[in-house]
Amino acid sequence: MKRKSEYKLCNWCLERQCIKNHPLQKIVEDCKICHGIWNQLDKACNKIIQATKDYQYDSFLIGLTLDHSFYDNEDKFRSRFRIRGKENIKTSLLREIRKKFGNISNKKINLNYPDITINIQIGKKLETIVSVNSSTVVLSGRYKKVKRFQINTKNTDINDSLGVNQRHIEKILKKELLSRFDSDSIVFRPIGKEEPESLVLGNGRPFYVSIKNSKIISFKDDFSIQSKGMIFEINEKLRALPLSSPGYVKKVKTIVSFQENLRASDLKEINDSGIRIIEFVNRRSKNWKFIYHIEFKFKTQKKLQFTIICDNGLPIRKFIEGNENISPNLEQILNRKCKCDRFDILDIMNEDDLVN
Ligand SMILES: [Zn+2]
The missing domain is CATH 3.30.70.3190 (Alpha-Beta Plaits)
Known part of the structure; x- marks a missing residue:
């Protein structure tokens, strides 16, 4: 049976096992546990930079899926030498990737409410796939309608006419937001309804809007949009849609x-x-x-x-x-x-x- 010192391990894997007096070796791809993953760190970070370059964000979270063969290699080694309670290859690698990418990008890690979530998959042969998801942007604001809509609703009933008005406003807002946020899905939720001919004055009608897969997640919270007789004042970015709206x-x-x-x-x-x-x-x-x-x-x-x-x-x-x-x-x-x-x-x- 092989002794510890006869196992070929790279210095990174060796450190993780906390073995004393193990001779350091110049091993990279031949490492019995990681097959040289450590050397892929720069490559993985470059891939993340490419995948995130179109996003405007402040904070990120990275998840890692590692092929099971890497865990198996480490488990085998650890059970052979009864090594317990040490950090495993995935935790260690993920921490290094987060640290390195954080330094390069100058963005902060946020475990609870990240602007973007990056997923990395590393396969058996070190093939690396990176995907990015942005968190849904939820905005609250108010809209004013300073012009009456000229929509023919003569033959529609009351409920339909309220619906027609809401869809019309949604269309105006969507058009403005889609180009601003480079997103593919926007949901508009006004609190209450009025008819196409009704004006909405004063502070305006409160509404929420959620924007999915937005490329822009970090921005100044308040802005206003004016289009086709409508004024939308966005005043706050929320973490999520409220479960119930205030009275x-x-x-x-x-x-x-x-x-x-x-x-x-x-x-x-x-x-x-x-x-x-x-x-x-x-x-x-x-x-x-x-x-x-x-x-x-x-x-x-x-x-x-x-x-x-x-x-x-x-x-x-x-x-x-x-x-x-x-x-x-x-x-x-x-x-x-x-x-x-x-x-x-x-x-x-x-x-x-x-x-x-
Ligand atoms: Zn290794």
């Missing part, structure tokens, strides 16, 4: 038409009310939204302007025009047919800001 209250201005002439006394009910609770019923659940304040102004005897402060989730047109799932709705409160000509969002406020 918001909206201030809405709406023009409502009536079939007959009205007098101020017909609107007594509006003036008398305090906070109203509006109940929604759908197939699956029951839900409640608050109306904190309503005021009105006569435009003509048949047309009134209402200003409503209510929970963000209250569907304005359905509330005004009387939907059997919403009660009380404006039609029930005033006891007459109401038609919502259009509504604009004057502002959307944080629920907490309103209380304080």
Whole structure:
């Protein structure tokens, strides 16, 4: 049986076994454990530099998959000489690659929230494959709509018209972000909806956007985009999409038409009310939204302007025009047919800001 000193090991592998008095040898490719992986370090780092050159990032994480034959070689040697509890070839190699690449690139290692994750696979014959993934960029912001969209939604129902508006805004935002982030997938999540003809003013409507496989992960957090009557203000980069969105209250201005002439006394009910609770019923659940304040102004005897402060989730047109799932709705409160000509969002406020 061979003695320790008869095994051909390179100095790197030898050090890892912590064997005392083992003669150092000039061995590289002949190493019985690593077959000269140590010499591949520069090559691997160059490959990483090539693979990451198009990314704009601050922090990275590197993972390594090593062919099992390298572990087998080391295990065999260690069990033959009863060497236990020492660092293995993969841990040692990975640490060296991370250190070396960190020095070359001048970027930081981040184990929890890296901007990019680099995966290295080293095969039996030292063939090396490098792949890079960037972490999803999640941004939060607000959008303002300062121009009404001219989209024909005459024949679509209320829900469709809200959807048409959202898709239109998404298209405008995507076009701007795709070129800016060199990404292949963008998901837009606004908090609440309005119609194509509705303006969104004040601070704007909050939204989140997640950008997958972005080449740009590190950038200034706040920027704004203006395009086609929309202003998107991005104000924060988040680690992930929040599980639930905070509560918001909206201030809405709406023009409502009536079939007959009205007098101020017909609107007594509006003036008398305090906070109203509006109940929604759908197939699956029951839900409640608050109306904190309503005021009105006569435009003509048949047309009134209402200003409503209510929970963000209250569907304005359905509330005004009387939907059997919403009660009380404006039609029930005033006891007459109401038609919502259009509504604009004057502002959307944080629920907490309103209380304080
Ligand atoms: Zn070796």
